[in-house]
Amino acid sequence: MTVTTDVLIVGAGPTGLALAVDLARHGVAAVVAERGPRLFPGSRGKGLQPRTLEVLEDLGVLPRVLASGGPYPPNMIWRDGERLGEQRMFDAAEPTEAEPHGVPWMLPQWRTQEVLYDRLRELGGEVLFGREAVGLEQDADGVTVSFASGEPVRARYVVAADGGRSAVRRLVGIGMTGETLDPAPALVADLRLTGLDREHWHVFPPADGSGDGFLALCPLAGTDDFQLVANFPDGTAPDPSLDGVRKLVASRTHLAPDLITQVRWASDFRPRAALADRFRAGRVFLTGDAAHVHSPAGGQGLNTSIQDAYNLAWKLAAVLAGTADESLLDTYEEERRPNAAEMLGLTTSVHRGETRRGRETQQLDLGYRTSSLSLDTRPGLPDTALTAGDRAPDGRREGVHLFTQFRGPHWTLLTVGVAGDLPALDIPTVRLTAYEAYGTGVFLIRPDGYVGWAGATPKGLPDYAAGLGPALGAGID
Structure with a gap:
């Protein structure tokens, strides 16, 4: 059957x-x-x-x-069992109205x-x-x-x-x-251990001239585990067993082998x-x-x-x-x-x-400006202006939360600072008097949250919709 x-x-x-x-x-x-x-x-x-x-x-x-x-913790750099200080893995960014998430989430x-x-x-x-x-x-x-x-x-x-x-x-x-980015094998594993705080991503760089590889132990937010990542520049095959991981950690850190109590999952790989x-x-x-x-x-x-x-x-x-x-x-x-x-x-x-x-x-700046689905009819836009193909920003204006309006498997029509009649489209429509993240215009937002079509007026919008099909799964008549 x-x-x-x-x-x-x-x-x-x-x-x-x-x-x-x-x-x-x-x-x-x-x-x-x-x-x-x-x-x-x-x-x-x-x-x-x-x-x-x-x-x-x-x-x-x-x-x-x-x-x-949870949020990513700062790195704590170790050398010979001593803390050398903290480092941030990435540049911090505050959330904004248009971009509600400023940093990655672990x-x-x-x-x-x-x-x-x-x-x-x-x-x-x-x-x-x-x-x-x-x-x-x-x-x-x-x-x-x-x-x-x-x-x-x-x-x-x-x-x-x-x-x-x-x-x-x-x-x-x-x-x-x-291409293989690094010929040296690497090991990633989920561990249970004691002896390290969970407020830092603990990094153990190799000692100069030691020939050892890099090792890091990151507390996995929302769990009791740490993630181990280590590389082996001498080409040694990683040993993912509990005994092998204990020996590895003891050789590159100040931690005693018996502080590693469990290996829950492990895998070796070569970055590619x-x-x-x-x-x-x-x-x-x-x-x-x-x-x-x-x-x-x-x-x-x-x-x-x-x-x-x-x-x-x-x-x-x-x-x-x-x-x-x-x-x-x-x-x-x-x-x-x-x-x-x-x-x-x-x-x-x-x-x-x-x-x-x-x-x-x-990945907030990634988009589809060159796509055949992206059409902007406004001439002379500066490169910094929101245009067709860009991610549609969030916002809370005039009693409207844009991401709430966009949520779901439908297209959304948004006008900002544009008065007058709109084409009869069987999709949700939002009208704002002003919002600087969009500038001024008429914007057709795709189901995946990108601007498909944009214009100073609705002129040309029905032709764009008709060219995509009778409804495109979202009810455009």
């Missing part, structure tokens, strides 16, 4: 779960298939950037994210997945565990994926969210181009940066690490991945509903691949110590 659905998502990490949640609130039938027997158990990606927090607010999980995590990856999984089940979705994809056949009408165990799934579209070693990417024959040659093959789409692999140094991998899902979900929903032409799906690769390439460059620069974590890593 073959299971049928609109969308099959292969992989139940943060990317696949975020996509499933977004599709569910659009009313799209989706199946999530996960190779493992349960959700991924490790911390790995633990930083949620400000733009991702906005996405999670829209998906209805931000209160749980904030309650489950939440271990396993907990981010739990939050998204709980939300998916609230919306009626579920995950099929123990499903390793081993075969894929697609035709003009859909895709059939077979698994090492369990029945095949037939879907109109398939989305690969199955990580850097994506089986789906290999099955459709899409190559990946990249790679980008898929394409993000689409017919009815199959690549998202997350299946499409781009980042060094963990910049804190961009998980965040870029969740935003892949956020970009793709509303487009799939519109096409499946018959309210947009299938060509809309071409804009997923058009918009996300350059974005991922830019973030790969940034993470590589941070990894090499060339760029400090700051405004660039927050």
